[in-house]
Amino acid sequence: MSETPQLGQVGPAFPETQSLTENQPSPPVKQPKKKEAKPASLWRDAWYDLRRRPMFIFSLVLIAILLVMSFWPSLFTSINPFDAKTCELSTARQGPSAGHIFGRDNLGCDVYAKTIYGAKNSIIIGVATTVITALVGGLLGLLAGTRGGWTDVLTSRVTEVFFAIPSILGALLITATFRDAGIGIWIVVIALSVLAWPMTFRIMRAAVITARSQDFVLAAKALGAGQARIMFRHLLPNALAPVIVVATINLGGFIAAEAALSFLGVGVQSPDISWGLMIADARNRFLEAPLPLVFPALFLSITVLAFIMLGDAVRDALDPKLR
Amino acid sequence: MSKTSPHALPAEGGLGNEPLLAVDDLHVEFATRAGLVRAVNGVSYSLQAGETLAVLGESGSGKSVTAQAIMGILDMPPARIPKGEVRFNGTDLLRLSEEARTQVRGQRIAMIFQDALSALNPVFTVGWQISEMFRVHRGMGKRDAVKKAVELMDRVRIPGAKQRVNDYPHQFSGGMRQRIMIAMAIALDPEVLIADEPTTALDVTVQAQVMELLAELQRESNMGMILITHDLGVVADVADKIAVMYGGRIVENASVHDIYKAPAHPYTKGLLESIPRVDLKGQDLYAIKGLPPNLLDMPTGCAFHPRCPYRQDNCVTDSPPLYEISGTRNSACHYWREVLDGDQG
Numbered sequence: 202m203s204e205t206p207q208l209g210q211v212g213p214a215f216p217e218t219q220s221l222t223e224n225q226p227s228p229p230v231k232q233p234k235k236k237e238a239k240p241a242s243l244w245r246d247a248w249y250d251l252r253r254r255p256m257f258i259f260s261l262v263l264i265a266i267l268l269v270m271s272f273w274p275s276l277f278t279s280i281n282p283f284d285a286k287t288c289e290l291s292t293a294r295q296g297p298s299a300g301h302i303f304g305r306d307n308l309g310c311d312v313y314a315k316t317i318y319g320a321k322n323s324i325i326i327g328v329a330t331t332v333i334t335a336l337v338g339g340l341l342g343l344l345a346g347t348r349g350g351w352t353d354v355l356t357s358r359v360t361e362v363f364f365a366i367p368s369i370l371g372a373l374l375i376t377a378t379f380r381d382a383g384i385g386i387w388i389v390v391i392a393l394s395v396l397a398w399p400m401t402f403r404i405m406r407a408a409v410i411t412a413r414s415q416d417f418v419l420a421a422k423a424l425g426a427g428q429a430r431i432m433f434r435h436l437l438p439n440a441l442a443p444v445i446v447v448a449t450i451n452l453g454g455f456i457a458a459e460a461a462l463s464f465l466g467v468g469v470q471s472p473d474i475s476w477g478l479m480i481a482d483a484r485n486r487f488l489e490a491p492l493p494l495v496f497p498a499l500f501l502s503i504t505v506l507a508f509i510m511l512g513d514a515v516r517d518a519l520d521p522k523l524r
Numbered sequence: 525m526s527k528t529s530p531h532a533l534p535a536e537g538g539l540g541n542e543p544l545l546a547v548d549d550l551h552v553e554f555a556t557r558a559g560l561v562r563a564v565n566g567v568s569y570s571l572q573a574g575e576t577l578a579v580l581g582e583s584g585s586g587k588s589v590t591a592q593a594i595m596g597i598l599d600m601p602p603a604r605i606p607k608g609e610v611r612f613n614g615t616d617l618l619r620l621s622e623e624a625r626t627q628v629r630g631q632r633i634a635m636i637f638q639d640a641l642s643a644l645n646p647v648f649t650v651g652w653q654i655s656e657m658f659r660v661h662r663g664m665g666k667r668d669a670v671k672k673a674v675e676l677m678d679r680v681r682i683p684g685a686k687q688r689v690n691d692y693p694h695q696f697s698g699g700m701r702q703r704i705m706i707a708m709a710i711a712l713d714p715e716v717l718i719a720d721e722p723t724t725a726l727d728v729t730v731q732a733q734v735m736e737l738l739a740e741l742q743r744e745s746n747m748g749m750i751l752i753t754h755d756l757g758v759v760a761d762v763a764d765k766i767a768v769m770y771g772g773r774i775v776e777n778a779s780v781h782d783i784y785k786a787p788a789h790p791y792t793k794g795l796l797e798s799i800p801r802v803d804l805k806g807q808d809l810y811a812i813k814g815l816p817p818n819l820l821d822m823p824t825g826c827a828f829h830p831r832c833p834y835r836q837d838n839c840v841t842d843s844p845p846l847y848e849i850s851g852t853r854n855s856a857c858h859y860w861r862e863v864l865d866g867d868q869g
Contacts, residue, residue, distance in 0.1 A: 244647070416642035422597045423637075424708055425630025425661060434656075438647045 247518040257514035263507035271321040280314035282474060287311060294490035306493040307482060315474050316496050322386050322475040323504060327456040330393040335448045338398040342405025343440070346413065347432045353406070360399035368396045369461065376467040386475075389468050393455050404447050408440035415439075442519040449512030453505035460501050476501045542614045543570040544748045545594070545633070545716050550608030552586070552593050555601060561819045563589045565772040566608075571716065571748040576739075578751045578759040578780070580795070581769035584816050587752045590769075591718045593618075594750075595635050596625045612716070631661055634709035638721040640701035644693035650677075650704045651689030657711040676707040680737060699730035703737065710741055717742070718750045723758055735762055756799055760784060765852070768792045771817045771827035774846065777854040788855035788864045790834045826857070834859045 251257045270277055280287050280300075288310035295305045303312035345353040375392035382388060412418065413436060421435050462468030463477025471478060476497040483494035552564035564586040571577050581587045592598045594610050596617065610617045612633065617625060637643040645653060654676055655669035664672065670689065677685035680703040693701055702722060709717055719738060723731035739762045742749050751763060759766060759780065766783050768776040768791065776789040787793040794812035814831035817823055823830050829839040839858060846854040849864075857863060 416637055416639060417645045419597055420635070420637050420643040420705070421645070423595050423629055423635040424657065425626055425628075425712075427626055430660065434648075435645055439645070 247515070250518040251514060254514050254518070256510050257518075260507045260510035260514065263503065264511065267320055267324060267504055267507065270317055271324040274314075274317045274321065277317045278311075278314040280311045282310055282315040282318050283472065287314070294486060294493070296490075296492070303496045304490070304492045306479070306490075307486060312479075312493045312496055315479055316476070316500050319474045319476045319479060319497060320500065320504070322469050322473065323456045323459060323501070326386055326389050326393070326459040327452045327504075327508070329387075329390045330397065330455040331448050331452045333390065333394040334398040334401045334451070335444060337394070338401025338403075339405045339444055341398075342402040342444075343409055343432060343437055345402070346406040346409025346440070347428070347436055356402070357406070360402050363396065363399045366396060368458075371396050372458065372462055373465065373467055376462055380467060380470070385473065386469050389459055389462055392462070393458055397451065397455070400451070401444060401447065405440060405444050408443050409436050412436050412439040446512055446516040446519060449515055450509055451512075453508035453512070456501065456508070457505050542611070544573045544575075544613065545750075546570040546609075546611040547590065547594065548609040548611065550590060550593060550610065551606050552589050552598070552603055552608075553606060554603050556820075559820050562822070563772050563819060564593065567769070567772070567774055569767045569774065569777070571750060573715065573748050574742070574746040575765070576742065576749045576751055576763045578753060578763035578766045579769060580753060580756065580759060580766055580792075582754055582816055584819060585769040586772040587769050588720055591635065591720055591750065591752055594718065595629060595633065596622075597629075597635075630657065630709075630714070631712045632714055633716040633718065634712070634714040635718040635720060636702070636705045636709045636722050639725045640698065640705040641693060641725075643705055644701060646693060649690045649692055650696070651691075653693075654704065654708050654711060657708055661712055672711075673707075676711055677704070680704070680707045680710075680741075682707075697730075698726050699734060702726060702730075702734050706734075706737065706741070710745070710747075713745060714747060716748045716750065718752070720752045721754070722751070724753070724755070731758065738762065756795055768795070771822060772819065773827065773856060774854075775828065775856045777846070777852075778849075779852055782853055786864050788849055788853065788860045789828075789857045790832045790859075790863050791828050793863055794831075828857075834862055 275281070282288075288308050289305075290309045292305050293307055293309040295301070295309070297304045301311045301313065303316065306312050306315065341356050345356040372389075372392040375395060376388050379388050379391075384391075418431060418435050421431055426435070459468055459475065460477030460480065463475045464481040466481065469475035469478050471482075479497040480494055480501075483490070483497075487494050546568075547570070548568050550564055550567045551562070554561040554563055563584075567586065567590050569577060569579070579587045579590070589598070589603075593603075593605060593608075594617070598605075605618060608618070612628065617628060620628070644650065648656075651670055651673045654673035655664075655666070658664040658669040658672050659666065662669075674685045674689050677689065682688060682700055682703050688696075693704070696704065702725075706722075717738075722738065723734050726734060735758060738749065738751075741747070751759070753759060763780050765777070765779045767774050768783075768789065770791050776783070776787065776792045778788065782788075783792060784796070787796055791812070794810070797810040798812060800809055812831055817827050817830075823840075825841045826832070826839045826844050829835050832839065834857070836859065842858070844856045844858045846856045847860055848854055849860060855863070
C-alpha cells in the first residue's frame with residue numbers, strides 16, 4: 202500500500218459515506234492511529250508492551266551476554282581451559298588472585314575461564330531441547346487438536362505414558378544407556394526432549410481446541426478454506442502464544458536439568474565443561490574451597506532466572522487481560 | 525449472470541424449473557449424551573436467483589442448523605443427516621465429496637455470520653483476510669489480491685478503504701466488521717449468499733445500513749439470498765418470501781406480503797403480535813406464552829400445541845402436514861382457516 206499520508210482523505214471527505222452514522226470514520230477515533238502509524242495486532246501489541254518492561258529488557262540483556270559468552274568465550278577470558286597447560290595441580294583450590302579472579306579448582310584450573318566456557322553447553326542444551334520439544338510437541342498437538350477423533354485419542358494416550366515416567370529417573374536411564382553412543386552432549390538433549398515434549402503437546406492441543414470452537418474457523422470453512430489452511434492460518438497463529446510462553450519458561454528448566462544430570466554423572470562428560478559438571482567436581486571440597494562451586498552455581502542461577510523472567514514477561518505481554 | 529467458473533460442478537444455470545437452491549425434506553440430528561436431538565425435521569425450501577428468502581424462527585428452531593447443513597460446515601459427528609437433499613443447480617450437495625464441497629463453499633455459496641468480530645481471524649489484517657479469498661481461489665498475486673480487497677472494501681462502503689486495509693478486525697466498529705465479512709463473502713461472486721442473523725449483533729441504525737447494503741449487492745449481482753433472522757422488522761423490507769420455522773420444522777411458507785397481511789399459523793401470528801408498536805405505547809407487550817420446545821423431548825402432535833391459543837384435541841395427537849393454502853403458501857396448522865380469519869378458538 203502507498204504509505205503517502207493522504208491526510209485530507211482520512212476524515213469525512215468520502216462522498217459516499219455522508220449517510221453513514223457509524224462512529225468509525227469520524228475524526229476523533231483516528232487519534233490513536235496518528236500516534237502509532239503501525240496497526241495493532243496481538244504480536245505487535247505484545248512487542249510494544251514488552252519494550253516497556255524493565256524485566257524484559259533486563260532478561261534480554263542477560264541472555265545476549267550469555268549468548269556472546271557461549272559462542273565467543275575468548276572475548277571474556279584469555280585462558281583456554283581445554284588446554285591442560287593452563288592447569289597447575291600445585292595451585293589447586295587457590296583463592297582468587299590477579300590472573301585468576303575466581304580462584305582455581307581441584308585440579309588447579311582457572312574457575313573463571315571454565316565458567317565462561319561452560320555457558321556454551323548449557324545454552325546449546327537449553328535452546329536445542331526447547332526447539333525440539335516445541336516442534337515435536339507443537340506439531341503433534343496441532344494435529345491432535347485439529348483432527349480430534351482417534352488421532353487425538355492415540356496421541357493423548359501416548360503422552361500420558363510419558364507423563365508417567367519420573368523425569369529425572371527417565372533422563373538418567375536414557376543418558377546412562379546411551380552414554381557410549383558417542384554423541385556427546387546431544388544425548389542430554391535427546392533425553393530431555395523425549396521426556397518434555399508431552400508438555401508442549403498438551404498446551405498446544407488445548408489452545409487449538411479452544412481456537413477451533415471459535416466462529417472465525419467456521420467462517421473460514423464456510424468461505425472455502427481447506428483443512429490445511431484452517432490448521433496453519435487460523436488455528437496455529439491463534440494457539441501459538443501459550444506455547445511460546447511455556448517454551449521460554451521451560452528453557453530455563455532444561456538448563457537446570459542439564460546441570461542436574463551432569464552433577465549425577467550422566468550428562469556432559471569430562472573433559473568437556475559444563476556448570477553442572479563443575480558443581481559436581483567441586484562439591485567434595487566445598488568447605489575448604491567454596492568458590493569453584495559458587496561461581497558456576499551463580500551463573501547457572503542467573504541463566505535460568507533470565508530465561509524464566511523472559512518467559513514471564515512474554516506471558517504477561519501476550520495475555521491482554523493482564524495488561 | 526454469465527460467470528465462467530473454472531469449476532465444472534455443479535452445472536451452471538438450472539434446468540427447466542429447477543430452482544437455484546432447493547432444500548428438500550432435510551433432517552439433521554445430533555447425537556448428544558442426553559440423547560438424540562432432532563434439530564431439523566423435514567425442512568424444505570427453495571430459492572431462485574435474485575430472490576431473498578427470510579428464514580424466521582427463535583433460537584433452537586433449526587434455522588441456523590439448516591443453513592450449516594447447506595454449507596456443509598456441521599461437525600459430523602455429532603451431527604448427522606439421515607435424510608434429505610440440498611440441490612444446488614440440480615446437484616445434491618450432500619452427495620458430493622468433501623473436496624467438491626470445498627469448491628462450492630465461498631465460490632458458489634457463501635455465508636456470513638452473526639458476530640463479525642469473532643468471525644474474523646484476530647491475528648490477520650482485514651486486507652490479508654479479504655485478499656486471501658483471491659489468492660487461494662483465484663491464484664492471484666499478493667499485490668493484485670490486495671488491490672481487489674481495497675476495491676471490495678470500497679464496494680461495501682468502508683470509508684477510507686485504502687488506509688484501513690492494513691488494520692486488524694478489532695480496530696473496526698461492529699457495522700464495519702460486518703461489512704468486511706460481507707466483502708469476504710461476496711469476493712468470489714457467489715450465486716447464493718446465506719446471512720445468518722447478520723444484524724443481530726449491531727445497533728439499530730447500523731442494522732438498517734447493513735441490510736440496505738446486502739439488498740443492494742444482491743440487486744447488482746442477482747444473487748439468491750437466504751436471510752436467517754428472528755427479527756421480523758428486518759425481514760419486511762428486504763425479503764421476497766418467508767419461511768417460519770418452529771421446533772425444527774417449517775410451520776409457514778408465504779410471500780412477505782401475505783404473511784404481514786394475515787398470518788396462517790398461530791406461531792407466526794404470535795410473532796407478529798409481539799413486535800413492539802408505537803401506536804400501542806403503554807400497553808403490555810404481547811408475548812407468546814410458554815417456552816420453546818425441548819428438542820430432546822418434543823411435544824406430541826403439533827410441536828406448538830402447548831403454546832397455541834387455537835389448540836383443539838387433535839393437535840395433541842396429530843402432527844399437522846404442511847397444508848397448501850395457495851400455490852405459494854403453506855401452513856402446518858390444522859386450523860389455518862381460523863387463524864387466517866382471525867377468530868380465536
